Amino acid sequence: MAVSSGPREDDSVPAFCDAVGIPGIVDIHTHFMPDRMLRKVWGWFDTVRHGDGSPVWPIAYRSDERTRLARLRTMRVCAFTSLNYPHKPGMAQWLNEWSARFAADNPDCVHSATFFPEPEADGYVAQALERGARVFKVHLEVGRYDPRDPLLDPVWRRLADTGVPVVCHAGSGPVPGPFTGPEPLAAVLNAYPGLVAVIAHMGGPEYAEFLQLAVRYPNVHLDTTMTFTDFTDGIQPFPEDLLPVLAAHPDRVVFGSDFPNIPHPYAHQVQAVVRLGLGDEWLRAVCYDNGVRLLRLGSSTLP
Numbered sequence: 001m002a003v004s005s006g007p008r009e010d011d012s013v014p015a016f017c018d019a020v021g022i023p024g025i026v027d028i029h030t031h032f033m034p035d036r037m038l039r040k041v042w043g044w045f046d047t048v049r050h051g052d053g054s055p056v057w058p059i060a061y062r063s064d065e066r067t068r069l070a071r072l073r074t075m076r077v078c079a080f081t082s083l084n085y086p087h088k089p090g091m092a093q094w095l096n097e098w099s100a101r102f103a104a105d106n107p108d109c110v111h112s113a114t115f116f117p118e119p120e121a122d123g124y125v126a127q128a129l130e131r132g133a134r135v136f137k138v139h140l141e142v143g144r145y146d147p148r149d150p151l152l153d154p155v156w157r158r159l160a161d162t163g164v165p166v167v168c169h170a171g172s173g174p175v176p177g178p179f180t181g182p183e184p185l186a187a188v189l190n191a192y193p194g195l196v197a198v199i200a201h202m203g204g205p206e207y208a209e210f211l212q213l214a215v216r217y218p219n220v221h222l223d224t225t226m227t228f229t230d231f232t233d234g235i236q237p238f239p240e241d242l243l244p245v246l247a248a249h250p251d252r253v254v255f256g257s258d259f260p261n262i263p264h265p266y267a268h269q270v271q272a273v274v275r276l277g278l279g280d281e282w283l284r285a286v287c288y289d290n291g292v293r294l295l296r297l298g299s300s301t302l303p
């Protein structure tokens with residue numbers, strides 16, 4: 001298989017790994033959730049329809065948890081996450097309990113956690129870190145909260161001090177929220193410049209503004225989730241004139257997919273990154289090395 005074209009089918013992903021010289025893929029942006037929540041998420045996607053009634057976003061991996069885990073492992077996705085996020089107060093701690101258990105049962109799933117602006121947040125974030133959480137997730141569109149909320153000050157400070165990354169859905173795509181867009185998160189970074197932030201979806205559609213933040217702050221990264229795919233190219237394409245900036249910062253882009261809630265085969269996200277044409281060294285950094293570094297993966301968890 002020519003590396004330049006990328007894998008066309010899921011079964012070819014291991015051959016892609018061999019061709020570029022990585023043991024597997026580290027995917028910083030996947031979703032494993034309590035079943036009830038996952039079904040709600042799928043139900044929401046089902047409501048979005050084209051004029052002819054066909055789904056805009058048909059979920060490609062609508063299967064039971066065991067089958068979904070097996071699919072990732074067959075493709076040699078050697079580390080992934082269980083990004084959960086609350087849409088109201090009083091939920092985060094329960095989600096964190098679930099994610100801690102899930103990671104304990106599945107050592108290739110990186111222990112993930114989340115939070116919401118509420119008085120208990122700093123306490124349960126501290127507890128999650130103590131229990132070994134290695135990545136956090138915030139979803140500003142679903143959560144509809146201001147990341148500058150003073151209740152989150154101790155949380156941002158704690159995450160900046162520990163260097164544990166936080167995947168932030170902060171861009172206004174596919175749907176804007178009251179606190180999406182670059183300004184609110186830029187203010188957080190201004191206050192906590194050491195924060196290890198991973199801007200989900202390359203910050204789309206505000207690609208240029210979020211890329212600016214990554215250039216300004218050495219700990220700001222962007223995840224590839226859904227970006228560069230045919231689906232996103234059709235609605236919010238990544239501007240071609242920004243590709244040289246990505247090429248110049250291979251250490252700031254990290255592979256993410258949104259598995260299983262994706263409208264295409266997993267291989268297509270890999271292919272989407274490969275076809276940027278930024279070279280094997282760039283691909284090794286994005287698909288493996290950066291994830292290993294950010295998630296502090298050790299030899300015990302890696303092949």
Ligand SMILES: [Zn+2]
Pocket residue numbers: 029031225258
């Ligand atoms: Zn996601």
